[in-house]
Amino acid sequence: MRAVEIAQPGGPEVLRVTERPRPEPSRGELLIRVAAAGVNRPDILQRRGGYAPPPGASDIPGLEVAGTVEALGTGVSGWSVGDPVCALVAGGGYAEYCLAPAPQCLPVPKGLSLVEAGAIPETFFTVWHNVFERGRLKPGETLLVHGGSSGIGTTAVQLGRAFGARVLATAGNPVKCAACARLGAQRAINYNEEDFAAVAKQATGGRGVDVVLDMVGGDYTPRNVECLAVEGRLVQIAFLKGSKVELDLLPVMQKRLTLTGSTLRPRPVEEKGVIARALLQNVWPLLERGEVRPVIFKTFPLEQAAEAHRLMESSQHIGKLVLTV
């Protein structure tokens, strides 16, 4: 099969089209004939050599795919060859065929294309778990989403709103801010022009926000703590500005805050399966009714994975980039 491998750690040019043997499904796995593979920021970290695949995962990048079931491993039930499927994977997405553990596979939501479905798993699993399970966001609460125009951000803004929260989002320019507003953010904050913590306080009448979904860290962390309401939750999913921060923890005690976070990829299949079932029950109906949707900025043929990475690193995109096979 054709696949895109990381020849060595480095820039986008190290992504190389290669031939690999088609994988065989083991017990509990599906072999998916890939139609679309989502590109995610963690793929860039992996390409640069900073995010090794967990033990047993493919070295080929790619954390999510959609396509059709090509073959079933032993012990898999509920799926037939030819079924449309989308899946969260721990690697191997940038290829013509990809293995996925059955618990991490979901039906393609009715009415969505395979390209759209290929842009769903990584951000929807991440946002569901971090905003609703760890962050315990409830209807009527306020959610602040940093990186509101990112793949993760466009998902978090829509899901927050769909579940009855008031959403504030940050982004780096007016076009991205307008996109956040169209997706349901009541207030989009251009972090290059405004102090997000001050705006968040002002927008909540001084009360503060209930949940912050943060991928930035660095000097954002004390400001996140500052703009949280009593009993607020800060959920950390990445550290674009660094994970070493100086923080006065007194407000954590005074406001009874929760600081938490998680990373999806190394978690066991069973735990990802629990998130998949929650998505199927709570979020698939919203996707099928068109109340939320993956925001796709651009698609690239698999062979142009390097171009997709260049675009992602330029941060000009709004939403998701997808490779088509």
Ligand SMILES: NC(=O)c1ccc[n+]([C@@H]2O[C@H](COP(=O)([O-])OP(=O)(O)OC[C@H]3O[C@@H](n4cnc5c(N)ncnc54)[C@H](OP(=O)(O)O)[C@@H]3O)[C@@H](O)[C@H]2O)c1
């Ligand atoms: N923990 C997990 O399980 C998990 C899973 C998936 C992804 N992630 C992380 O989530 C993040 C988003 O992933 P993605 O695939 O959605 O990526 P993406 O679409 O490339 O988005 C990255 C976003 O970060 C913003 N950004 C970059 N540098 C920034 C800075 N210094 N300050 C503020 N904002 C900055 C950019 O927006 P602006 O132009 O507005 O700055 C951009 O929208 C990544 O860091 C990724 O590693 C975590």
